[in-house]
Amino acid sequence: MxxxxxxxxxxxxxxxxxxxxxxxxxxxxxxxxxxxxxxxxxxxxxxxxxxxxLDRSRFIVEPVRPEVTAPVRRVVMVGRISPWKGQHVFLEAFEQVFADTDVEAYVVGGALFGEREYEAELHRTASAGRCAGRIHFTGHLDDVRHHQLSADVLVHASVVPEPFGLVVSEGMAAGCAVIATTPGGPAEVITDGRDGLLVPCGDVDAMVAALQELKADPELAQRLRTAGQRSVRRYxxxxxxxxxxxxxxxxxxxxxxxxxxxxxxxxxxx
Structure with missing residues (x-):
């Protein structure tokens, strides 16, 4: 199941x-x-x-992601575009935290099952906001590893409990600092504050606080990346x-x- x-x-x-x-x-x-x-x-x-x-070898590339602290430059959300996946939560939080920066966001995935209007609304929201031009929509991709490996932060934003959330463990394997929602499967993968950050489902303010924390504390972000890569060895x-x-x-x-x-x-x- x-x-x-x-x-x-x-x-x-x-x-x-x-x-x-x-x-x-x-x-x-x-x-x-x-x-x-x-x-x-x-x-x-x-x-x-x-x-x-996980086939963790798929997330090991050269050069290896450096073990140094650096500011957040790229934030990614990976998954099918659907209201329950919470891309609207991600966009609203990203706008509040990164409006006055040059940080880029990538929404990776496409809409299925008659959810094109939701996808169109996300595009309208992104183009009308203060981060217009820095929010990118990739559409459906068969292989999303490039975006996981090039991101500093991976966000999972489901507004209802996720059964597991494979993108969470993949993001950790790729060396991202991961923010995910609880309750649900991701809370069984992440130990909050140790190898990722957990926020309540559908809580924009909590998502803002988590992004702000990683933005303000590069050392925390690096600790989460390192610990996350170790934690997912069990997968x-x-x-x-x-x-x-x-x-x-x-x-x-x-x-x-x-x-x-x-x-x-x-x-x-x-």
Whole structure:
């Protein structure tokens, strides 16, 4: 399960249908976060939390991002353009913090599923504000690594709880200082103040405060980047495979999986 099975995410009838089918058809549930796990109806069937794996080698480039403090120059938000993803929150906060600077923002992603009007409204907001000319929209991209690797700060701004938020762990792997929203999957990835910053969903003022903090404190931003790259080692595909394989083997052979000795959040960082 890679999505929260909840009415505010899938719709009431779809959520009910998926939960019911799982009760009938599934032998076990492999879920991407505790946030997702809380929305299913597993009954007595086994459940394992295993977040999406990272191929961290895709985020290692030369020259390596320097371990020096520097002012924020580029802020990026990556994701499908949709009201629940919160691009409007990001743009409003960016305008308040960086209006009198030359910092650039990149909104990476395109609109799908009939959300073109929201995308158009974002463009109108950006062009009418004080940061006009410094907010860039890339449209849909098949590979967003260039923008992650070239950014100083990556913002995740969902206004409802995100099931996991792969862009959060990818941004950390790419060496960005990451701001993400809570509750939801990102709060299971980030320890606030240690390897990223967490703000409440839909809270523009909190997003402003987080951006302002990184703008004013380059040393904090660098500490978050360094700690974030270390934290996401636990999401490496080799670590994930060792975590998931015994569970899958047990479920496939219809035997009770051994209960993991630790929760996913306590998995040792290699």
């Amino acid at each position: 890679h999505d929260r099975i909840a009415a505010d995410y899938l719709g009431r009838l779809s959520a009910l249908a998926v939960r019911s089918l799982g009760r009938v058809l599934a032998q076990g549930y492999l879920v991407n976060s505790r946030t997702t796990s809380a929305t299913i109806w597993p009954g007595h069937k086994p459940v394992l939390v295993a977040p999406p794996a 490496d595909a080799t670590v994930q495979a060792a975590w998931v394989q015994p569970w899958l083997h047990a479920v496939a052979h219809r035997v009770a999986p051994a209960r993991p000795a630790t929760s996913w959040s306590d998995v040792a960082i290699p």
